[in-house]
Amino acid sequence: MHLVEAVGVTKDYAHGKMALPALRGISLELSSGEFAALAGPSGSGKTTLLNLIGCLDSPTSGKLTVAGTDVQTSSPTTLARLRRERLGFVFQTYNLVPVLTAYENVELPLVLLGRKRDASTRAAVMSILSEVGLEGLETRLPSDLSGGQQQRVAIARALVKQPALVLADEPTANLDSDNARAILDLMSHLNSVKGVTFLFSTHDQLVMEYARRIVSLRDGKIVNDERR
Amino acid sequence: MLGFYLSLTLKNLLRRKRRTLLTAAAIAVGILYFVAFDSMLSGLNQEAVSNMISFETGHVQLTAPVGTPAPSVEAVLADVRSQADVVGATPRFVVPAMLVAEADELPVSVVAVDPKSDTQVFKQAHYVTEGQWLTDGTMIGAPDTIEEPTATAPISIVLGQRIAGLLGLTVGDSVGIRLNDATAMATATAGAPPAAATVTGIVNTPHPTVNSSQIFVAVGRARELVDAAGVSPSTVVSVSVAPRRTRDPIRIVASIGTIAGWKVESWNDTATFLAIGSGKRTYAMALLGLVMIIATIGVVNSILLSTMERTREIGILMSIGMTRSQIVTLFVMEGGGLGLLGGLLGAVMSVATNYYLVEVGIDIQSILGDIDLDIGYPIATAMRGAWNWPMLIVAVLFGLAVSLIASYLPARRAAGLDPVACLRRL
Numbered sequence: 001m002h003l004v005e006a007v008g009v010t011k012d013y014a015h016g017k018m019a020l021p022a023l024r025g026i027s028l029e030l031s032s033g034e035f036a037a038l039a040g041p042s043g044s045g046k047t048t049l050l051n052l053i054g055c056l057d058s059p060t061s062g063k064l065t066v067a068g069t070d071v072q073t074s075s076p077t078t079l080a081r082l083r084r085e086r087l088g089f090v091f092q093t094y095n096l097v098p099v100l101t102a103y104e105n106v107e108l109p110l111v112l113l114g115r116k117r118d119a120s121t122r123a124a125v126m127s128i129l130s131e132v133g134l135e136g137l138e139t140r141l142p143s144d145l146s147g148g149q150q151q152r153v154a155i156a157r158a159l160v161k162q163p164a165l166v167l168a169d170e171p172t173a174n175l176d177s178d179n180a181r182a183i184l185d186l187m188s189h190l191n192s193v194k195g196v197t198f199l200f201s202t203h204d205q206l207v208m209e210y211a212r213r214i215v216s217l218r219d220g221k222i223v224n225d226e227r228r
Numbered sequence: 229m230l231g232f233y234l235s236l237t238l239k240n241l242l243r244r245k246r247r248t249l250l251t252a253a254a255i256a257v258g259i260l261y262f263v264a265f266d267s268m269l270s271g272l273n274q275e276a277v278s279n280m281i282s283f284e285t286g287h288v289q290l291t292a293p294v295g296t297p298a299p300s301v302e303a304v305l306a307d308v309r310s311q312a313d314v315v316g317a318t319p320r321f322v323v324p325a326m327l328v329a330e331a332d333e334l335p336v337s338v339v340a341v342d343p344k345s346d347t348q349v350f351k352q353a354h355y356v357t358e359g360q361w362l363t364d365g366t367m368i369g370a371p372d373t374i375e376e377p378t379a380t381a382p383i384s385i386v387l388g389q390r391i392a393g394l395l396g397l398t399v400g401d402s403v404g405i406r407l408n409d410a411t412a413m414a415t416a417t418a419g420a421p422p423a424a425a426t427v428t429g430i431v432n433t434p435h436p437t438v439n440s441s442q443i444f445v446a447v448g449r450a451r452e453l454v455d456a457a458g459v460s461p462s463t464v465v466s467v468s469v470a471p472r473r474t475r476d477p478i479r480i481v482a483s484i485g486t487i488a489g490w491k492v493e494s495w496n497d498t499a500t501f502l503a504i505g506s507g508k509r510t511y512a513m514a515l516l517g518l519v520m521i522i523a524t525i526g527v528v529n530s531i532l533l534s535t536m537e538r539t540r541e542i543g544i545l546m547s548i549g550m551t552r553s554q555i556v557t558l559f560v561m562e563g564g565g566l567g568l569l570g571g572l573l574g575a576v577m578s579v580a581t582n583y584y585l586v587e588v589g590i591d592i593q594s595i596l597g598d599i600d601l602d603i604g605y606p607i608a609t610a611m612r613g614a615w616n617w618p619m620l621i622v623a624v625l626f627g628l629a630v631s632l633i634a635s636y637l638p639a640r641r642a643a644g645l646d647p648v649a650c651l652r653r654l
Contacts, residue, residue: 056547056647077551084549091651095544099239111232112549157548 001068003165003197004030004053009062011048011220022048024220025062030199032164035191037200037211044217046201047169053199054087054167055079067164084112088158092170094150096142096157102129102149103138106156113161128156132186148179155183159190168200172207184210237561240534241569247530248566254526255570255631256577258519259623263578265516266623267585267613274614275434281495282351283435286318286466289498291491294462301463304487308467316348316468319447321461323454327387327443328404328422329395336391337442338405340450340461349468352386352431352438359399359429362386362446383449386429388439401427405443407457423453516623520630523570527634531563535642542642543650552643559642563635564628571624578620585613 009026012019023045030036030053038046051057052064055071064071067086069078088109089095096105106125107117115121129138132152142150151171158166168187172180188210190196200207208214216224241248281287290308292301301319308317318341325338343362347353353361362384382402397403404422425445433439445453454461486492535542542555550558589612 051648054547056651080546080549080551082549083547087549089547091544091547095540095547095651097236097541097544099236099243104235108232109548111229112554114229117231 002029002065003032003034003067004028004199005063005065006049006053007063009049009052009059009064011045011052011057012060022220023052023059026220026222028215028222028225030165030197032197033191033195034213035188035198035211036213036215037202037207038215038217039202039208039211040217040223041203043219045220046203046217048220049217050167050169050199050201053165054089055082084109085161086164088161088163088166090151090154090158090166090168090171092173094142094147094154094174096150096153098142101139101141102134102145102153102156105142105153106138106160109157109161124160125156128160129153131190132156132159146179147174148176148182151175151179151183152186155186159196162194163196165197165199168198170202170204171200172202172204177206180204180206233558233561236558237565240538240562241565244534247533248569251523251526251530251566252570252573255523255567255627256573258516258523259571259574259627260577260581261519262516262623263574263616263620264581264585264613266616266619267582268590268611270614270616270619271585271589271612275612277495279433279435280498283433283438285493285495285498286349287469287495288467289493289495290465290467290487291493292463292465293489294460296463296489301465304465304490307487308465313469314467316345317465318342318345318349319463319465320346321447321450321454321463323450323457323459323461324408325443325453326406326408326422327391327395328406329397329401332395334391334395335441336387338407338450338453339442339444340447340454341444342447349466352433352444355431355433356386356429357389357432358392359386359427361429361431362444383423383425383445383453384428385425385443385445386431387427387443388441389430389432390436390440391443392427392430397427397430399427399430403427405445405453407453407459423456516626520626523627524630524634527563527566527631528638530566531559531635532638532641534562535559535638539642539645539650539653542645543647543653546647547651555643556636556639559639560632560635563631563639566635567628567631570631571627574627575620575624578623582613582615582620586615589613 006026006028009023009028010021011023012021014020026045026049028049038049040046048057052059052071053066055066055069055074058064058072062072067082069082071079074082083089096102097108100108103125106129107121110121110124111117126135126138129135132155134149134152134156137145137149142153145153151174155166155171158168166187171187172183175183184207187198191198200211202208211228213227214224215222216226290304292304305317305319308314320342321340323338323340325336327334327336341350341352341362347361383405385403385405387397392398395403403425405425406422431438431444545555545558589610591610
């Protein structure tokens with residue numbers, strides 16, 4: 001069974017009385033352990049597809065299953081649980097909670113999973129922070145971290161609960177090339193060593209160099225699906 | 229989980245310190261207003277009741293039928309004094325009169341008291357500021373117990389300080405007393421010269437009526453006056469009871485029982501001003517509601533602004549897996565935090581303000597000047613508050629509850645946001 005299965009998925013956005021199609025019949029399968037990228041120009045539907053797979057939005061039609069859960073028919077609470085337990089997100093603008101320290105931001109998904117704030121949780125958080133190279137910065141607020149460091153915190157937050165799938169929306173867009181490469185090295189390493197599945201949306205050539213599968217979209221349709 | 233929520237709530241409240249403080253201050257002022265108003269009302273009532281008991285009625289008043297002979301009164305006194313929990317009983321009667329001081333005349337009430345037993349029930353004797361309290365006179369029904377002065381000697385009187393001030397009297401001054409007919413309210417002895425009297429004491433009590441309209445005369449000499457004027461006042465026996473029974477007037481009256489022809493009333497039966505207090509309390513509650521509406525608007529505004537400012541953050545929390553109910557909880561806890569902070573601020577401010585109101589009070593006379601204050605309450609010139617801890621706790625809890633309820637709607641609005649739209653917000 002595939003981690004993600006999309007069959008004829010469409011997504012329309014209402015614009016006044018008009019329905020603007022963002023996705024037009026997407027069919028896609030994503031398996032565990034993949035390191036894939038959704039590529040395409042702005043407006044091609046990359047982020048929309050990523051949001052649907054991330055259960056942040058639901059398709060207008062078609063069938064989308066994520067980790068065995070039908071996205072279209074599930075309740076908001078079920079989808080929230082799915083996001084909490086199986087999915088991790090990394091955003092372009094890091095999206096950390098500004099009042100929480102790096103440690104607390106990473107700890108947050110575990111707290112939501114009902115984990116006690118004890119020694120084992122602390123060990124898990126410190127371990128992942130160390131893994132992304134943020135040892136010693138755990139008490140800093142996001143505002144006291146550089147863009148690259150914030151993105152590392154976001155990655156640590158996405159990975160700390162050991163999700164089935166990490167969805168990364170333009171994760172390198174706000175980083176310089178050195179930081180971008182470092183982040184991609186880190187993700188690639190986690191994919192190879194820990195088997196974490198990654199799905200990016202990007203139009204960054206660097207990300208596409210790292211990706212082992214590139215799904216190209218244009219005008220809401222998949223125009224190419226290339227495996228390397 | 230709760231610890232995390234609390235920590236996040238505190239951090240979010242500290243994020244906008246000024247807004248948090250202003251909203252909490254609105255709640256605090258609402259609580260302060262309510263507590264202070266309630267304190268003043270409670271203080272008014274307490275002081276009024278205390279003054280009425282101490283200077284007017286005692287705990288229980290037994291009114292004799294007109295024309296009751298002195299031996300009957302004495303028998304009732306003996307009977308009442310033998311009751312359990314009764315610590316004192318004294319007879320009094322009151323007749324209207326004119327106090328004549330040279331060319332000036334002032335309508336007053338002559339209060340005939342038994343100097344020996346009056347202090348068992350009433351406190352006028354403790355408030356003598358000049359001269360001394362009455363020492364001469366006789367006991368009703370026991371004419372031999374105290375030496376009676378000669379009928380020709382001037383009558384010793386103690387008068388209220390305001391009367392003394394109005395007529396320019398001091399201890400040792402001579403005045404005249406002319407009794408009125410109590411029933412016809414006509415001056416029965418208008419043609420006769422007033423009875424000679426000497427001011428032997430001046431009292432300044434917390435009861436304005438005492439100060440402004442009462443003169444005290446020993447009952448034996450007062451009897452001479454009423455006999456001469458042909459007036460038949462009704463004797464009243466006032467009773468003082470043990471402290472543990474003072475707040476239970478119905479049981480006091482019941483324990484004394486009925487006495488043929490006599491009217492038995494507790495202090496509570498005669499305290500008509502308590503009804504005024506009850507009306508004012510309803511008014512205070514209505515105003516509290518108004519203040520709390522203002523506080524509600526403050527909390528709603530604060531939480532709504534927070535949800536709008538943190539729309540993107542709401543999207544992040546949703547993407548991490550926070551449910552709608554958890555988002556609601558997060559913002560409701562912030563509202564609760566505002567309520568708690570406002571409640572604590574309000575409690576501190578209320579205690580400080582109430583301390584002043586209880587210990588110092590509001591001096592009405594210094595605000596309004598030297599005027600006759602008849603506001604339906606037997607209180608002195610300073611209005612004092614009273615401690616009412618349960619009401620303070622109620623006000624704080626009410627502020628907290630209002631904040632929690634007020635934050636629910638904006639919290640629900642936040643939880644209902646589309647996560648994708650939230651994440652798209654810059």
